[in-house]
Amino acid sequence: MSNSQYNKKSLLTVFLPDESAMIDLGAQLAAQAQPGTIIYLDGDLGAGKTTLVRGFLRACGHRGAVKSPTFTVVEPYALDYNKFYDYNQLQVDLKQNDRIDPLTISKTDKSDVNSKSRDGNKSLQKVYHFDLYRLEDPEELEYLGIRDYLDGQAIALIEWPAKGEGVLPKADVLIKITHQKQGRGVELRAESELGKAIVSRLALSL
Ligand SMILES: Nc1ncnc2c1ncn2[C@@H]1O[C@H](COP(=O)(O)OP(=O)(O)OP(=O)(O)O)[C@@H](O)[C@H]1O
Ligand SMILES: [Mg+2]
Numbered sequence: 001m002s003n004s005q006y007n008k009k010s011l012l013t014v015f016l017p018d019e020s021a022m023i024d025l026g027a028q029l030a031a032q033a034q035p036g037t038i039i040y041l042d043g044d045l046g047a048g049k050t051t052l053v054r055g056f057l058r059a060c061g062h063r064g065a066v067k068s069p070t071f072t073v074v075e076p077y078a079l080d081y082n083k084f085y086d087y088n089q090l091q092v093d094l095k096q097n098d099r100i101d102p103l104t105i106s107k108t109d110k111s112d113v114n115s116k117s118r119d120g121n122k123s124l125q126k127v128y129h130f131d132l133y134r135l136e137d138p139e140e141l142e143y144l145g146i147r148d149y150l151d152g153q154a155i156a157l158i159e160w161p162a163k164g165e166g167v168l169p170k171a172d173v174l175i176k177i178t179h180q181k182q183g184r185g186v187e188l189r190a191e192s193e194l195g196k197a198i199v200s201r202l203a204l205s206l
Pocket of ligand 1: 016017018019021022043044045046047048049050051052068159182183184
C-alpha cells in the first residue's frame with residue numbers, strides 16, 4: 001500500500017481501492033496487535049468495518065465465518081495464542097521482504113518459527129468483535145458484562161463505539177473509514193502509548 005501517509009501526530013491515512021485491500025489492512029493490524037488492544041471502528045453503514053475485522057481474524061487463524069454481531073452485540077473468538085503471536089513474530093521477521101500476502105503466510109507451516117514458544121499457560125487469545133449499532137443505551141454494555149469481557153488481556157474490535165460512550169474502555173487505536181469513490185479512505189489514529197506503537201509499526205508495514 002504505497003499510497004499511505006504517516007505523520008508525527010500518530011495519524012496514518014491510507015486509500016484502499018477494494019475489499020481485498022481492506023482485508024489486508026485488517027491482517028496487518030492483527031500482526032501488530034497486543035493483548036488488551038482496544039480498537040474502535042468508525043464509519044457509515046457499509047463503510048467496511050466488518051470487512052476489516054474479517055481480515056484481522058482470518059490472518060490470525062480463524063477459519064470460520066465472521067458474522068456481523070448486529071443483533072447479538074458481541075461475537076467472541078478464542079484464537080490459538082501461539083498461532084496468533086507466532087504470526088506477529090513472522091511479520092516482524094519478514095518485514096524486509098516486500099509484498100508477501102499475510103493471508104498466505106498465515107496458512108504456511110510455521111513450526112520452525114515457533115521455536116520461541118511463549119508462556120505455555122496462555123493457550124488462547126480472546127478477541128471480541130462488538131457491533132453496538134442497535135444499542136439503545138451505553139448502560140446495556142454493563143448488563144452484557146463488558147467488564148468481564150475486557151479484562152486487559154482480550155483484544156476488542158468495536159463497531160459503532162459512539163453508542164457505548166461512557167461505558168466502553170478508551171481506544172488504543174481509532175479507525176475511521178469513509179467512502180471515497182469506489183474505494184475507501186482509512187484514518188488510523190493512536191490514542192495511547194500502545195496505540196502509538198501499533199500505528200507506527202503498521203505505517204512501516206504498509
Ligand atoms: N476498500 C474497499 N473498497 C470498496 N469496497 C469495500 C472496501 N472495503 C469493504 N468494502 C465493501 O463494503 C461493503 C460493506 O462492508 P462491511 O459490511 O464491512 O461494512 P460495515 O462498515 O461493517 O457496515 P455496517 O455498519 O452495516 O456494519 C462490502 O460489500 C465490502 O465488500
Ligand atoms: Mg459491520
